[in-house]
Amino acid sequence: MFKNKKVKENIIGYGFLAPALTLLIIFLVIPVCMVIYYAFTDYYLLTPEARQFIGLENFKRLFADPIFIKSIWNTVKFVVWIIPVQLGAALGMALIVNKQRKGNMFFKVAFFAPVVMSLVVISILWLYLLNPNEGLINTLLEKVGIASQPFLTSPKQAMYTIVFVSAWQGAGYQMLLFLGGMQNIPGDVYEAAEIDGFTKFEQFWYITMPLLKPTVIFVLLTTLISAFKLIVQPMVMTQGGPMNSTMTMVYYIYQTGFTDRLGGYSSSIALIFTTMIGLITIVQRKLVKEDKEV
Amino acid sequence: MKKRSRMIAAVAAVLMGIMTGCGGEKKEEVSGNPGEIKVWVHFSDETPEGKAWQEIVDNFNEEYEGTYKAVTEYIPRSGSGGGYEDKVNAAITTNSLPDVITLDGPNTAAYAHSGVIAPLDEYLEDADMDDVLDSIIQQGTYDGKMYAFGFSESNVGVYYNKAMFKEAGIEEDQLPTLEDPWTWSEFQSVCKTITEKYQTPAINMQLASGDEMLTYGYTPFLWSNGGNVVNEDGTKAEGYFNDEKTVEALQFIQDLVKNGYTTISPIEKGFETGKYAMLLSGSWTMADLEENYTDIEYGILPYPVSDTTKELVSPTGSWQLAMTTKTEEKDASSEFIKYATNTESSKIISLGNSVLPIRNSTIELIKDEVSDGMRVLMEQNQMSGHARPVVVAYPQVSRAFQQAVQDISYFEENPDIQKVVDARATEMQQAIDNSLK
Numbered sequence: 001m002f003k004n005k006k007v008k009e010n011i012i013g014y015g016f017l018a019p020a021l022t023l024l025i026i027f028l029v030i031p032v033c034m035v036i037y038y039a040f041t042d043y044y045l046l047t048p049e050a051r052q053f054i055g056l057e058n059f060k061r062l063f064a065d066p067i068f069i070k071s072i073w074n075t076v077k078f079v080v081w082i083i084p085v086q087l088g089a090a091l092g093m094a095l096i097v098n099k100q101r102k103g104n105m106f107f108k109v110a111f112f113a114p115v116v117m118s119l120v121v122i123s124i125l126w127l128y129l130l131n132p133n134e135g136l137i138n139t140l141l142e143k144v145g146i147a148s149q150p151f152l153t154s155p156k157q158a159m160y161t162i163v164f165v166s167a168w169q170g171a172g173y174q175m176l177l178f179l180g181g182m183q184n185i186p187g188d189v190y191e192a193a194e195i196d197g198f199t200k201f202e203q204f205w206y207i208t209m210p211l212l213k214p215t216v217i218f219v220l221l222t223t224l225i226s227a228f229k230l231i232v233q234p235m236v237m238t239q240g241g242p243m244n245s246t247m248t249m250v251y252y253i254y255q256t257g258f259t260d261r262l263g264g265y266s267s268s269i270a271l272i273f274t275t276m277i278g279l280i281t282i283v284q285r286k287l288v289k290e291d292k293e294v
Numbered sequence: 295m296k297k298r299s300r301m302i303a304a305v306a307a308v309l310m311g312i313m314t315g316c317g318g319e320k321k322e323e324v325s326g327n328p329g330e331i332k333v334w335v336h337f338s339d340e341t342p343e344g345k346a347w348q349e350i351v352d353n354f355n356e357e358y359e360g361t362y363k364a365v366t367e368y369i370p371r372s373g374s375g376g377g378y379e380d381k382v383n384a385a386i387t388t389n390s391l392p393d394v395i396t397l398d399g400p401n402t403a404a405y406a407h408s409g410v411i412a413p414l415d416e417y418l419e420d421a422d423m424d425d426v427l428d429s430i431i432q433q434g435t436y437d438g439k440m441y442a443f444g445f446s447e448s449n450v451g452v453y454y455n456k457a458m459f460k461e462a463g464i465e466e467d468q469l470p471t472l473e474d475p476w477t478w479s480e481f482q483s484v485c486k487t488i489t490e491k492y493q494t495p496a497i498n499m500q501l502a503s504g505d506e507m508l509t510y511g512y513t514p515f516l517w518s519n520g521g522n523v524v525n526e527d528g529t530k531a532e533g534y535f536n537d538e539k540t541v542e543a544l545q546f547i548q549d550l551v552k553n554g555y556t557t558i559s560p561i562e563k564g565f566e567t568g569k570y571a572m573l574l575s576g577s578w579t580m581a582d583l584e585e586n587y588t589d590i591e592y593g594i595l596p597y598p599v600s601d602t603t604k605e606l607v608s609p610t611g612s613w614q615l616a617m618t619t620k621t622e623e624k625d626a627s628s629e630f631i632k633y634a635t636n637t638e639s640s641k642i643i644s645l646g647n648s649v650l651p652i653r654n655s656t657i658e659l660i661k662d663e664v665s666d667g668m669r670v671l672m673e674q675n676q677m678s679g680h681a682r683p684v685v686v687a688y689p690q691v692s693r694a695f696q697q698a699v700q701d702i703s704y705f706e707e708n709p710d711i712q713k714v715v716d717a718r719a720t721e722m723q724q725a726i727d728n729s730l731k
Contacts, residue, residue, distance in 0.1 A: 042731075046408035048387045061728075132559040153502065153559045155707065239504040241700055242558075243707070258380070260689045260725075261404065 032274075038267035045261035058268035068269065070244050071252045077159055078166075078248065079227045086167035086223060087216075090174035095204070097175070098182050112172040119169065123236035126165045127152070152238050155245040162233050162246055170226075174219050181215030182208065217288055224284070228277055249273050330363040331626045332392035336378040336613060338370040346646025350639045354630060362626040367392065386410060393621035394630060397442060399433045399611035399681065400688040403528060406436040407686045407729075411616035413439040417628035421635070425653045429610035429679035436684055437527075442614035443635045446643050447650040449675040450511055450576045450609050451594040451667075452497070453583075458571040462491040472596050472674055475606050478546045481598035485555035488571045497572035498560040501551070501703050508696040509682060510609050511574055515543040517607040517680050519600040523695060524722070528685035529730065531722035535695075536715040543600070544711050548702045558703050566590060577671050581648050584665075594667040596674050610679035612649065650675050690725035694718045 039058060043051040062068050093111045097104055114122060129136045130151040138148035151161045185208065193203050209216075231250040234240055240247035240255070249269065257266030333351070337343045351364050371378035378396075385391045397405055405411045418440060423431070427447060434442040459469075464484060470476040476484065488496035500507050513523060521539030524531045534540075550556045565573035566587040573579065583590060597608045615634060617627040633639060640656040643649060645664075650672050651657050657672050664672070685691050698718040701708045708714050 044408065045383045046386055046404055046410055128562070131562060133557075133561045150559065155704065241504050241697070242704060243697070243701060258383075259693075260687075261383070 035267045035270050035274075038264050039271040040268075041264045043263035043267070045257075045263050048263075051264065054264070058265050059272075061265065062268055062272070067244055067247060068252060071247045071249045074159060074244075074246060075228060075230065075248045075250075078163060078230050079224065081160065081163045082166055082227045083220070083223060085163060086171050087174060087219065089167055089171040090219070091178055093171060093175040094178035094182060098179060111175055114169045115172040117169075119232040120236055122165065122169050123233050127237050130161060153242060155241075155243045158238055158242060158246045162230075162237065165237075166230070166233055170223075174223060177215060177219050178212065181212045185211045221281075221284060221288075224280065225277060228273075228280075327363070329361055329623065329626050330365065331394060331621070331623045331630060333364050333366045333394040333396075333615075333630070334369055334378075334382070334392050335366055335396045336369060336371045339366075339368045341647075343643070343647040343649075344368060346643045349642050349646070350634050353639070353642075354633045357633070358629070362629055364394075364626075364630050389620065391618045391620055393623050393627045394615055394617055396613045397616055398613055399444065400684075400692065402434055402442045402614070402616075403436045403684045403686045403688060404729075405616065406439075406441040409619055411441050412619045412621075412624075413441055414443065414617065414628060414631065415440050417624075417632065418443075421632050425637070425655050426635075427610075427652055427654065427676060427679060429675065429681045430614075430652045433611055433681035433684070434614055434616075442616040443631050444612055444614040444652055445635050445640070446612050446647065447610055447652050447675055447679070448576050448578075448612045449650055449671040449679065450514075450574060451596060451671050451674060452598070453565060453573040453575055453579060453592050453594055453667075455565065455568060455571045456591040456593055458488070458492070458568070462488050462571070464488075469593075470595055470598075472606065472670070472677060475596040475604075476598045477601045477604060478598050479601055482546075482549065482553075482555065485550065485572075486553070489553070489555050492571065494564075494569060495557040495560070496555045496570065497550075497574060498564050498570050499547075499550070499556045499574040500560075501556065501558045501699070502560060504696065504700060506692060506696070508699045509692040510576075510611065512547065512699050513682060513695070514597055514607040514609050514680060515546060515600075516540050518597070518603060518605050519543045520603055520605075522683075524683045524685055524691065524726070528683060529726060531691065531694075531726060532719045534719075535698075535722060536712070536719035540715055541711045544698070544702045544715065547699065548705050548711065551703050552705045558700075563587075577648065577650060577668065580665065580667050592667070594670045596670065597678070606674070606678040607680050608674045608678045609682070610675055611682050685726060685729075687722075687725040687729035690729075691722045694721045694725070 038051075040053055040055060041051045042054050042057070093107075097108050097111065130138075132138060132148060132150050132153055135151075137151070142148055150157060152158050189207055189211070190203060193207055198206070229250050230248045231254065234246040234248055234251055235254075238246045240251055250273065253266050253269045253273065256262045256269065260266075335344075335347060337347070339345070339348060347366065351366050355363050369378050369381055382391070382395060382397075391410070395411070397411070406413075430444040430447065431440065433444055434440050464487065470480075485496040500511060516522060516539065519539045519542055521537060521543055522534045525534050551558065561567075561569055564570040566583065568590060583592060596606060599606050615631045617624065617631060621627050635652060637653050637655045637659065640651045640653050641659055644651040644656060644660060648668070650668075651660065654676065657676060661669060661672070682688075683691065695718070698714055701714045701718075702711050
């Protein structure tokens with residue numbers, strides 16, 4: 001009788017899991033397996049039947065492909081810059097709106113507004129603002145005596161411009177997370193510190209920061225991974241140029257796969273990309289765990 | 295107990311939903327009556343193109359009533375042609391292509407090479423091919439066989455602002471004609487006059503577009519100079535794209551940028567708002583000008599030509615019709631393609647969608663109905679139209695070309711044009727070699 005009940009419970013349990021699992025298998029597990037398989041074939045989109053297993057050929061070609069190598073560096077460059085810029089901005093904004101002040105609501109909404117807008121819309125908007133000849137930004141720069149800048153049309157500045165636009169767009173979301181974390185810190189800790197004669201900065205450094213740490217780690221993890229997936233901004237604003245200076249890995253996956261129809265080649269980039277992200281996640285988790293033990 | 299069984303039932307229902315949801319994807323392959331064909335097109339039926347198209351299809355169905363019937367499925371594409379081509383790619387994988395598809399000019403080689411579309415030659419014997427523009431035949435021919443038949447044509451010219459030209463002292467009788475176009479050096483001196491007069495770049499050549507426009511608009515400069523992107527049969531780029539003729543043509547472009555006659559970062563709608571005196575653009579700009587910028591009085595000039603050859607070459611290319619290899623209605627499909635590309639159909643689509651005709655007879659027919667600008671482009675097309683290279687690896691070849699043009703427009707970073715074209719030619723060659731393996 002008892003056994004029977006357990007079996008029944010199990011069936012019901014798996015039954016509840018089934019819808020989610022089925023979807024996961026159809027839309028995640030199977031496609032991932034297909035990509036792994038395609039990465040070792042010469043799959044060409046127009047001749048799906050004729051694909052052949054070619055071993056490591058795709059990977060050999062990849063590492064001799066200057067655009068692919070460049071796309072890795074560009075992606076890393078973007079990530080290295082976006083993390084401090086975006087998280088710094090988010091933290092600053094969270095500090096501003098954390099205190100109860102008049103008009104706080106206005107700032108909260110203003111800081112968060114870009115997050116709810118579509119990335120494509122934001123990119124096009126900034127494209128107009130950043131136009132080197134008649135854009136608003138250059139007009140303002142000239143007013144304060146700075147020579148106008150080429151921004152997106154310069155291979156040197158294009159990526160930094162994208163970093164800036166992306167940080168402006170995304171920071172509101174992390175601000176909200178930081179704010180949640182800050183409001184979880186009990187007020188009496190600050191009171192005690194104030195009595196002990198801590199300055200505002202010391203309070204921030206010795207109380208807010210350490211107590212905010214779990215939030216910071218979570219935000220860092222999620223931002224890092226989404227930063228690697230950069231594609232929309234360069235696609236809309238620069239088409240990967242000038243001179244491939246904003247070609248990112250995900251954009252290159254798209255381009256080789258859908259424009260060039262090289263399904264196999266594109267899959268091999270996707271495989272490398274996924275492995276990279278996986279490794280980074282593992283390293284990150286290890287570091288975070290060690291941190292916790294200390 | 296009852297609760298539980300209800301839950302199980304609920305879960306089962308959800309599962310069933312998922313299963314049937316997936317199963318529903320499989321379309322039933324009922325090809326209808328014999329003689330009925332399905333046609334996929336890349337535009338929406340709401341556009342002027344869609345309306346003109348429906349008229350052609352209706353005419354066809356009326357004329358062949360009882361024998362053949364064409365049914366169109368409109369699949370609007372996104373900006374860069376994405377949506378439609380994705381659908382075609384998916385249909386290739388699932389083997390569910392219709393009988394006739396539309397495809398962009400440069401796709402001919404890839405589709406033909408992959409066996410997606412079938413040659414049309416045996417059906418075209420009575421289609422009066424001598425009347426068809428050379429550029430249409432070039433564009434649709436792969437490996438000596440005609441696979442795709444363009445149903446409209448496009449062309450590019452130099453738009454100029456009449457008032458600004460006059461003010462800068464360039465008289466009507468100094469303007470070039472199709473018989474006597476400006477050479478590159480004549481063009482440069484005109485640019486100089488205008489740039490000095492207005493203190494802005496003289497012409498927006500769409501250098502900033504960074505897309506297919508660069509290949510489409512700039513290859514004629516190479517061809518005019520006797521250069522080429524790839525060899526005749528589309529197997530070699532090295533030794534063709536990086537020869538001195540290409541370098542000379544790109545030098546001409548680089549000088550225009552260097553001297554400030556054109557720019558890599560043009561003002562938005564600069565020509566349309568009277569800030570630039572010239573614009574290099576296609577027939578589609580006319581509709582925009584006539585609808586939204588009626589203040590500008592403009593004309594269209596032919597392409598500038600190489601100083602050495604003085605040969606007028608202009609870009610062409612548009613979407614085409616092709617019969618898929620899997621169709622069982624070969625006669626109906628080919629008959630439909632022939633019908634949609636005859637003189638009358640070409641007239642309907644040209645006038646309905648403000649595009650250029652594909653047949654000399656259509657040009658004769660509508661010459662007096664169209665605007666001056668359109669007539670210049672029509673005649674330039676007739677005289678000098680050149681289709682883009684027909685190569686299987688076209689997307690990569692075209693992108694390498696675009697990047698070469700972009701590279702040399704950054705003259706400070708890339709003063710050595712030979713080095714740029716050498717690198718890009720290697721890129722093209724690798725893509726071509728891989729595609730033909």
